[in-house]
Amino acid sequence: MSSPRSNRSNPLALAVLVCLLEAPMHPYQMAQTLRNRAKEHSIRLNYGSLYGVVENLEKRKLVQARETLREGRRPERTIYEITEAGAREALDWLSDMISVPVKEYPQLVAALSFVVALPPSEAMTALQCRYQALQLRLLQMAGMRRAAAEAGLPDVFSLESELEQALVDTELKYVGDLIDRIATGSLDGLPMWRAFHEADDETLKRLAAEVAQGLPWPGPESRERRTPFTDPDASSE
């Protein structure tokens, strides 16, 4: 009934609104603007998505077409401008994005949650590989930040890269520590992990998995029903 389509899922829509907050423009120009300001590093920017997003905003009356230039030369360029409601929505949305942290799912967090499925030696190799890649990225980011500073860009315009750097740095340090813990054997549970994979014996593996499964993993509500996992028709074979 009220809002025809998407809510506040796609941050690209916010980017569009903020662009239009400054001046009316056509979609491609928004892309240019965002790229010029290196926002592509903080927002997932996709040429194809832009037009859909803008249309969506138009349906929700947050932006409106101001004029369509034809000029005979270029293909039609539709210039959009922000509406009253759009301006309000932009500031509200932005405010909310800062105020309310949402759960996110970084790749490495996901990967680590399954790391025991990998033999320790392979995990080690992979971690070292990531460590080097992260070091490289940190160097690149530091370079960009230095260049921006030298160009006279005030910090307030590059807060996002400060934070990004801090996060990557944290990840780097964590990975480094983890590598050490495995190398020195100080990681709690490492013998068990090794046992899983050194065992030629399938049943041991299976057993170990069940151990992991059977361990009481308390949720935040602290008392979780132990799922009774139905019938033991587990079959032979």
Place this chain on the structure above:
Amino acid sequence: MSSPRSNRSNPLALAVLVCLLEAPMHPYQMAQTLRNRAKEHSIRLNYGSLYGVVENLEKRKLVQARETLREGRRPERTIYEITEAGAREALDWLSDMISVPVKEYPQLVAALSFVVALPPSEAMTALQCRYQALQLRLLQMAGMRRAAAEAGLPDVFSLESELEQALVDTELKYVGDLIDRIATGSLDGLPMWRAFHEADDETLKRLAAEVAQGLPWPGPESRERRTPFTDPDASSE
């Protein structure tokens, strides 16, 4: 031709493979297993998505239906098992996810990149709000980790929450610092930021925006073409 559908986009598919690496099961049981192990905190888990993902994997011959139980009681439960190729894919994928860091777009990074669109006072309020929320989340996470430790779960099974905590902690500290920098006025560019929003004068605002835009924002390739932004037919009005 070769792979009918999605590649390695959805980590839920990896979760499915890892589940099946341990034992054959039906989709709902995978969900149970993942929830029991609190993987829902590290993987975006959606009941509806599961079936689609599993079908996809079946098309790619990474899993196969082993048997379909009817039992007369419950609706049909199709039990899947992993294939040889599936097992290889799982380990490869996992290894890659660890080895190769991919660019990610945390909400706060996106939000900060537009923070100057917000009046400083509103930004301040929002930041303080987030700060409190993050503190709370940190406490919850610490509680869960302590509970897990007391329950005897070895660290190697909860690496993902260590990392998550480290990341949230970094974010918290960054937000705290930022609040201080604004409060004490030590943030570089803060007067400019204030000027944007204190000006009743529209033209000043517009001008300031252009300053931000005109500033040479060097990309990682260090020399970016200054986009000539086409014709100065900017129109009157």
Place this chain on the structure above:
DNA sequence: GCACAAATATTCGGTCCCGAATATCATTGG
């Protein structure tokens, strides 16, 4: 034993989004 709620297990429709393709214009140089 029956109504009602909760858990179990899966289906389905709509929508969002990505990437490739298209179409036009500008520029270069043979």
Place this chain on the structure above:
DNA sequence: CCAATGATATTCGGGACCGAATATTTGTGC
């Protein structure tokens, strides 16, 4: 001057995903 290349600007098809709806069974109180 026209073919080739690259930048400009937009369209489009189709797959993936989310969340709500659907069945069915189990449990609970009366």
